[in-house]
Structures are given as structure tokens and as C-alpha cells.
Amino acid sequence: MAQQFWTDDVSALLRVREGFDLREIDPDARPGTEARKHEGERELVRATPELRVLQEKLFAQSRLGDQRRLLVVLQAMDAAGKGGIVNHVFAQTEPYGLALTAFKAPTEEERSHDFLWRVEPRVPGPGIIGVFDRSHYEDVLVQKVRGYAPPEEIERRYGAIVDFERRITAEGVRVVKIMLHISPEEQAERLLSRLDDPEKYWKYNPGDVDERLLWPAYMEAFQTAIDRTDSPEAPWYVVPANAKWYARVAVQRIVIDELAKLSPHWPEPDFDVAAERQRVVDSQDLRWP
Amino acid sequence: MAQQFWTDDVSALLRVREGFDLREIDPDARPGTEARKHEGERELVRATPELRVLQEKLFAQSRLGDQRRLLVVLQAMDAAGKGGIVNHVFAQTEPYGLALTAFKAPTEEERSHDFLWRVEPRVPGPGIIGVFDRSHYEDVLVQKVRGYAPPEEIERRYGAIVDFERRITAEGVRVVKIMLHISPEEQAERLLSRLDDPEKYWKYNPGDVDERLLWPAYMEAFQTAIDRTDSPEAPWYVVPANAKWYARVAVQRIVIDELAKLSPHWPEPDFDVAAERQRVVDSQDLRWP
Numbered sequence: 001m002a003q004q005f006w007t008d009d010v011s012a013l014l015r016v017r018e019g020f021d022l023r024e025i026d027p028d029a030r031p032g033t034e035a036r037k038h039e040g041e042r043e044l045v046r047a048t049p050e051l052r053v054l055q056e057k058l059f060a061q062s063r064l065g066d067q068r069r070l071l072v073v074l075q076a077m078d079a080a081g082k083g084g085i086v087n088h089v090f091a092q093t094e095p096y097g098l099a100l101t102a103f104k105a106p107t108e109e110e111r112s113h114d115f116l117w118r119v120e121p122r123v124p125g126p127g128i129i130g131v132f133d134r135s136h137y138e139d140v141l142v143q144k145v146r147g148y149a150p151p152e153e154i155e156r157r158y159g160a161i162v163d164f165e166r167r168i169t170a171e172g173v174r175v176v177k178i179m180l181h182i183s184p185e186e187q188a189e190r191l192l193s194r195l196d197d198p199e200k201y202w203k204y205n206p207g208d209v210d211e212r213l214l215w216p217a218y219m220e221a222f223q224t225a226i227d228r229t230d231s232p233e234a235p236w237y238v239v240p241a242n243a244k245w246y247a248r249v250a251v252q253r254i255v256i257d258e259l260a261k262l263s264p265h266w267p268e269p270d271f272d273v274a275a276e277r278q279r280v281v282d283s284q285d286l287r288w289p
Numbered sequence: 290m291a292q293q294f295w296t297d298d299v300s301a302l303l304r305v306r307e308g309f310d311l312r313e314i315d316p317d318a319r320p321g322t323e324a325r326k327h328e329g330e331r332e333l334v335r336a337t338p339e340l341r342v343l344q345e346k347l348f349a350q351s352r353l354g355d356q357r358r359l360l361v362v363l364q365a366m367d368a369a370g371k372g373g374i375v376n377h378v379f380a381q382t383e384p385y386g387l388a389l390t391a392f393k394a395p396t397e398e399e400r401s402h403d404f405l406w407r408v409e410p411r412v413p414g415p416g417i418i419g420v421f422d423r424s425h426y427e428d429v430l431v432q433k434v435r436g437y438a439p440p441e442e443i444e445r446r447y448g449a450i451v452d453f454e455r456r457i458t459a460e461g462v463r464v465v466k467i468m469l470h471i472s473p474e475e476q477a478e479r480l481l482s483r484l485d486d487p488e489k490y491w492k493y494n495p496g497d498v499d500e501r502l503l504w505p506a507y508m509e510a511f512q513t514a515i516d517r518t519d520s521p522e523a524p525w526y527v528v529p530a531n532a533k534w535y536a537r538v539a540v541q542r543i544v545i546d547e548l549a550k551l552s553p554h555w556p557e558p559d560f561d562v563a564a565e566r567q568r569v570v571d572s573q574d575l576r577w578p
Binding site: 201277 | 312350353375383384385423473477480481484491493501504505557562566570
């Protein structure tokens with residue numbers, strides 16, 4: 001049972017609150033559980049069917065017109081484990097009900113439009129869990145830290161993001177934003193491990209070190225972005241992520257809790273079940289070949 | 290070992306050959322193996338890492354400019370098990386390297402364009418395995434059987450499909466087309482099972498019985514579509530699918546064999562590994578908070 005693993009309401013513990021200060025979050029912490037790694041891995045597997053059923057209900061009810069859906073935004077420094085979250089949490093759900101978008105540095109065409117232009121078409125449709133690996137928040141993180149956009153434009157974007165998220169919320173999208181929080185020491189270890197293994201070289205990008213050197217500026221940009229865009233309708237969660245197993249099981253629980261709030265349910269049939277049974281039974285002897 | 294499960298080259302056995310006659314394919318057959326269900330389920334799990342590594346290499350090499358990718362087209366009568374194939378074969382791979390598209394009845398906008406208009410943007414990008422659950426083949430199957438398009442337009446489409454697949458092949462897309470072949474009796478059982486379970490009602494569509502009644506016409510349309518569009522560059526496979534476990538493990542093997550032909554490999558790094566290690570090591574003490 002979940003109660004055995006979680007000793008407290010992890011969603012509430014990781015939810016950003018009034019007066020939130022990123023500096024107080026310990027990337028090594030494991031709020032809500034006293035369990036160890038192997039128990040965490042077991043809990044992840046145990047709760048997967050719980051997540052799948054909620055997702056399948058969400059997907060099923062959309063077929064009869066329900067507009068609700070979930071958008072999970074993942075933001076983090078490089079090597080913080082976004083890919084692992086996608087693989088171990090989201091990829092365990094029904095692929096038809098999942099829409100994953102990995103946002104890269106904007107193309108020339110994308111740069112010629114407003115920063116939300118490329119995001120709009122990736123908002124999940126009814127019944128779908130959308131996952132953004134990076135997102136419109138890059139436009140107030142790297143763009144701010146690197147000075148790719150002037151301060152007044154960054155300022156404008158906070159408001160534009162709030163407006164955008166409010167609008168899609170009204171359309172039926174539950175927006176959930178998650179920062180995976182690692183320490184610079186942990187990042188160094190993970191980058192070095194990519195450089196230790198020829199099968200992982202392709203995951204390494206020299207530019208990651210350039211960003212790494214700007215760590216304090218990034219943390220300040222995260223703090224500001226969270227302060228300016230957190231709301232009850234589109235909440236931020238900050239998940240300590242030095243322990244990969246903890247981050248995965250915590251994100252899984254947050255997603256389950258968020259989905260459960262949508263109370264998805266198996267839709268009633270919009271046809272006569274008995275009559276349809278008879279139609280199938282009657283349609284035998286189709287004589288082929 | 291794969292040899293223990295497969296006693297013959299299943300890809301070669303299921304590959305459509307000169308003089309192919311759909312009427313001679315037994316949906317209950319299990320070419321290439323004498324194993325039973327539990328062994329098939331074990332083989333599926335055993336071979337999954339083999340598939341994942343091939344896919345990850347394909348994805349990795351695309352990062353350095355390689356254009357190759359795979360497009361798997363799944364076509365079948367309703368309830369033939371496309372969804373199970375997606376869940377048990379493709380969803381076991383890396384989600385970043387997978388692009389699933391489920392084509393529905395065309396929207397009004399889609400109908401106002403050529404039938405390939407909606408397909409073009411769904412062709413997978415370099416390094417990606419694209420899966421089409423239904424496809425442009427619906428435009429020579431349901432559209433033909435139902436008479437939604439006149440015969441001369443259907444005739445034109447066979448050629449247009451061949452041209453389209455030849456063009457994307459030249460761009461680096463390996464096109465593989467798979468028909469899951471069930472019997473009408475097996476379909477009836479599966480439709481009835483959906484009507485037995487309130488949690489599956491949403492998967493049932495009364496229209497499926499309308500199509501079912503046209504079984505012989507559909508089989509003829511499949512035969513013609515395969516005859517007209519099979520080629521060494523864009524081959525058809527017909528997979529007996531009355532046994533779900535067989536269809537899954539056979540499709541998995543076909544996909545592995547097709548990926549292996551692309552010989553994907555871990556790319557060489559385009560940076561100096563030792564110098565990058567030093568950069569990471571030197572970037573300590575980032576003093577935050």
C-alpha cells in the first residue's frame with residue numbers, strides 16, 4: 001500500500017508555498033518517505049497500474065466529449081533526470097494517451113515568432129497526458145541568464161505565461177510544473193559518467209558545461225520564474241533529485257494525485273449493449289475466402 | 290537465445306512474396322516457431338533490450354546528422370490487436386525515439402486536401418521509429434470498400450502511394466508495412482469481450498460491426514493494396530494474429546530485423562573527451578546558495 005511507503009503527503013510537501021526559497025531545498029532530501037532505494041523502486045512498479053488506470057479513464061472519457069487533460073512541464077538543469085522520469089514514469093502509461101514533446105533551442109523560424117508560438121500546438125488534446133521536456137520556461141531561464149532577450153521582454157513573458165496557462169486551464173488543461181532539483185556536485189558526477197562510457201558520449205554536449213558555470217544565475221532565474229508563475233491553477237512542485245529513485249517515485253505520486261483530482265471515470269456507453277451483442281452474434285458466416 | 294524460440298527466419302516467412310494470396314494465410318498459423326504462449330511472452334521480454342539498443346543507436350547517430358529512420362505502418366481489421374502491438378512492442382522502447390500516430394476518419398479540413406496531406410507531417414524525423422496505427426492505406430481500403438472515393442481516384446492512389454513511399458525512402462526512411470490478419474470468428478469474440486466489460490465499452494464502436502459485415506470486400510481490398518504497393522524498398526508483411534502473443538513477438542522480430550539492416554551504431558564523439566572531462570572537473574565550487 002502507498003501508506004507504507006509514503007509517511008506523509010508528498011504532493012503537499014513538494015508543492016511550492018508562499019515564501020518559497022529555492023536555497024532552502026536540499027537536493028539530497030527525500031520528503032514524505034523514510035524508505036530506501038530498493039523500496040522506492042518497488043513502489044514505482046507497484047503504483048504504475050494506479051497511474052495507468054487513471055490515465056486510461058481520462059482517455060476513455062474524452063471519447064465522449066470530456067475536455068479534461070493534464071500537461072506536465074519538466075524543467076531542470078542538464079542531467080537532472082528528466083529523461084529518466086519520462087522513461088520510468090510516463091512511458092509506463094498507455095502510449096495513445098501520452099504526448100511527449102522535447103523542446104530544443106528554437107529554430108530560426110521559431111525565433112521569428114512569439115515564444116509561445118511553438119508551444120501552442122503541443123498543448124495536449126482532451127484525454128491526453130502531455131509532457132514537456134523543457135518548455136516555454138526556457139524563455140525565462142536560459143534566455144534570461146544568457147541575455148538572449150532584453151530584461152523588459154523577459155518581464156513581459158512572465159505575464160504572458162500566466163495568461164497562457166490560465167487560458168488553457170479554462171479549456172480543460174490541468175497544468176502542473178515540476179522542477180527537478182540537483183546539486184552542482186551531483187551534476188558533475190553525472191556529466192563525468194557520460195564521458196566514461198562511449199555508449200553515452202552522444203548524450204554529452206560541451207554546451208552543458210557552459211551552462212553549468214552559470215549555476216547561481218540559473219538558480220536565481222528559477223526562483224524568479226517560480227515566484228512569478230506559481231498559482232493554484234498552475235502549481236509548481238520542486239522535487240529533490242540527487243537520488244534518481246526518489247525523484248521518480250515522487251513525480252509519479254504527484255501525477256497520480258493530480259490525475260485523481262480530475263476524478264476520471266469510465267464513460268457510460270452511448271449505444272445499447274444488448275442490441276450490439278446481438279448484432280455481433282448475428283454477423284457470423286462471413287464466407288471468406 | 291532467439292534461435293531457441295525461432296526455428297526459422299520469421300521475417301522471411303511473413304514477407305509478402307511474388308504471387309501472394311491472402312486467402313492462403315491462416316490467421317491461426319504461427320510460422321517460424323513451435324513454441325507456446327508462455328514461451329512467446331518470455332521471448333517478447335527477452336528480446337526487448339535488443340530492440341531498445343538498436344533504437345537508441347539509431348536515435349544517437351541522428352544527433353550527428355544521420356538521416357535514417359523507420360516507419361512502421363500497421364493495418365488491420367478492427368480488434369486485430371494494433372493497440373496491443375503498440376503497447377507490448379513499441380512502447381517498450383525509448384519514448385524520445387518513438388512517434389506514434391493514430392489516424393482517425395479524416396476531418397473536414399483533411400478531406401479538403403489530397404489524402405497524403407495529413408500523412409506527410411507525420412513521417413518520422415531522423416533517428417525516430419514512427420508507428421502509424423492506420424495510415425494512408427485507409428484511403429484505398431475503407432474508402433474503396435465504402436465507395437467514398439470513385440474507382441479512378443482509388444486507382445490513382447496506388448500510384449501516389451508508391452511514389453510517396455519511394456520519395457521518403459530516398460530521404461532515409463525505411464518503410465515497413467504490416468497487416469495483422471485475424472479471422473472473422475476471432476474478431477467476433479474480441480468485440481463480444483468488449484461488450485462484456487463496462488471498462489471496455491469505450492473501446493467498442495457500433496460502426497465496427499458495419500465494417501465487419503463487409504469482410505470479404507475488405508479482404509479483397511487488402512489483397513489489391515498489397516499487390517499494388519509491395520516493393521523491396523517498402524515491403525509488406527502479413528502476420529497471422531489470432532494468437533495475440535504470436536503477433537506481438539513476430540512483429541517485434543520483424544522490427545528488430547529491419548532495424549538491424551540499418552546497422553545503427555554509437556556515433557563517435559564530436560568533442561575531445563579528455564578535455565571535456567577536465568572542464569567538468571574544473572567547474573566545481575559553484576557557490577550556490
